[in-house]
Amino acid sequence: MQYFIFAVWWVPFAVYLSDTLHLEVYQVSLVLCAMAIGSMASSFVGLIADxxxxxQKVLASLNLLTAIFLFIASQQTTFIGLLVTVTLVMLFYMPTWSLTSAxxxxxxxxxxxxxxxxxxxxxxxxxxxxSLVAVYLFNVERFDGSAYPLYCxxxxxxxxxxxxxxxxxTSPLQKEERKLSIKDILGLRTLAILKNKNFNTFIIISFFAIIPFTLYHVYGSMFFADEQVKNITVTMxxxxxxxxxxxxxxxxxxxxxxFKKVLLFGLIAMLLRYGSFYIGIEFNQQWWYSIGILTHGLIFGLFFVGGQVYTDKVAPKEIRAQAQGxxxxxxxxxxxxxxxxxxxxMIESFRLADKCNWSILFLVSTVFTLVLILLFAILYNPTDKLDKHKL
Known part of the structure; x- marks a missing residue:
């Protein structure tokens, strides 16, 4: 249910903003940044839960508030109105990812x-x-790119x-009456984990890996809309x-x-994704897009979920929720x-008359991901007991 809530409206949301509400590309980017802002609240929510x-009660409250502000967002048609309400939606929703993991x-x-x-x-x-029910059973002409996903x-x-x-x-683990500090509020006690050099490498590479990842995750619906793909949500x-x-x-x-090889497999899958998108455009063969879409399972499952498991193994029990945050x-x-x-x-810079020059963007992402693969392979040294243990 937790990911059901998000996927219904987020996947086609960029198309809704750009094609239906006719926001400029930079305005679309700013509205979509709400997801990142919400994620920044995760450490604080983890503190509350810890x-x-x-x-489970914190999670229920967050989902209720998410639904309320999604309704308010669905009534907005201006850039400012959407920026404010979608940011509020994400402030309540995004912390649920790390909370459900904890x-x-x-x-x-x-x-x-x-x-x-x-x-x-x-x-x-x-x-x-x-999307399928709306289009084929209720004859809705356009589900993706409309406000219907928000209502769902x-x-x-x-x-x-x-x-x-x-x-x-899932009651709090920390029962002691310790005075709340700035470190607690900002989740800075989790910084102690960075003494682990391999975890430090993982965090840095993850930070840079999410940059090419967002090209598909955030703007993928715009790419498929430019390619005249129908049923974008189902396709993605x-x-x-x-x-x-x-x-x-x-x-x-x-x-x-x-852990090292599994995380590398995830990065290699992202290299394959953008490489296949680039080849598909250059040779005008859309079947290559299928490869790029299907690699999502490898990328997310091995690199990002594998990273969550790794973080749980590294973090002390009493701050696991904060560590995930x-x-x-x-x-x-x-x-x-x-x-x-x-x-x-980049999309705005490479925008042509009626669509973006996606070929250049995918080539840049391919090369960038290759650099990350090489750096991670060199810098991550699986020598300690954690990396060698058998699950």
């Missing part, structure tokens, strides 16, 4: 988390059903808020179908290959913000 309230890892072994996260992918794929997300958010109350109790959701498979086997892959802050916060703005600027 110290003060049951995590709840799951409290009740199941961390190495089993990828299989539990598989349900999130199923929810993401199921979001495409709204509101309904899902309300149901999710109710279901959250029935999750296993094939990536989540592949993700379901790879999440199911992530534990086995981690056991066999260890810190990871979310770096990747989905600061990194996502940089990626959204940089790629938005």
């Amino acid at each position: 110290r003060h309230f049951a995590s 709840i799951a890892m409290t009740h199941v072994p961390a190495e089993q988390f990828p299989r539990m996260r598989l349900m999130g992918s199923i929810g993401w794929v199921a979001s495409g059903l709204f 997300s509101i309904a899902v958010g309300l149901v999710a808020a109710l279901l959250n109350l029935f999750l296993p109790d 959701n094939w990536g989540q179908v592949a993700e379901m498979f790879f999440l199911f086997i992530t534990t086995c892959i981690l056991t066999k290959f260890g 810190f990871l979310s802050f770096i990747i989905w916060g600061v990194g996502f913000l940089a990626g959204t703005l940089i790629n938005g600027r």
Whole structure:
């Protein structure tokens, strides 16, 4: 349900902003930066969950507020109105990603988390059903790029808020009455984990890896709209179908290959994604796009979810929620913000008469990802016990 809420409206949202509401590219970029701003609140929400309230109740409250502000956002047609309301939506929604991870890892072994996260992918794929039902059963001319996805997300958010109350109790681990400090508020106690050089390398590479990742994740719907692809949400959701498979086997892959190789596999998949998009454009063969879409499962399952498992293994038990929040802050916060703005600027710069010169953007992302692969392979040294252990 948690990923169902998001996927319904986020996947086609860029098209809605640009083609339906006719916002300029830089305005679209600024509105979409709301996701990054919301992620930056994750460490603070992790602090609340760690110290003060049951995590499942915090999650229910956040989903309820998300639904309320999604409704308000659906009524907006101006840049300022959308910027404010979508930012509020994301401030309440984005912390739920790290919070659900922390709840799951409290009740199941961390190495089993990828299989539990598989349900999130199923929810993401199921979001495409709204589009199919609207178009083929109710004869809605245009679902993707309209306000209908927002209305669907509101309904899902309300149901999710109710279901959250029935999750296993996840009470605060920190019972001691320690004075709240600036370090706690900002989640800076998690910085101690950076003493682990391999984790430090992972965080830095993750920050830069999210920049090319956002080109597809944020602006992918604009690319497919320029390519005249129909049913954009359903088309892009094939990536989540592949993700379901790879999440199911992530534990086995981690056991066999260890963290370094698994994270490298994820980066190599991103190289394959943008390389296939580039080839597809250059040779005018859209079937190459299918490869780029399907690699999403490898990228997200191995690099990002594998990274969550790695973070859980590194972090002390009492700050795991904050550690997941810190990871979310770096990747989905600061990194996502940089990626959204940089790629938005590049799209605007390479915009031709009626569409963007996507070929150049995909070539740049391919080369950039190759550099990250080489750096990670050189700098990450799997010598300690954590990297060598068998899950």
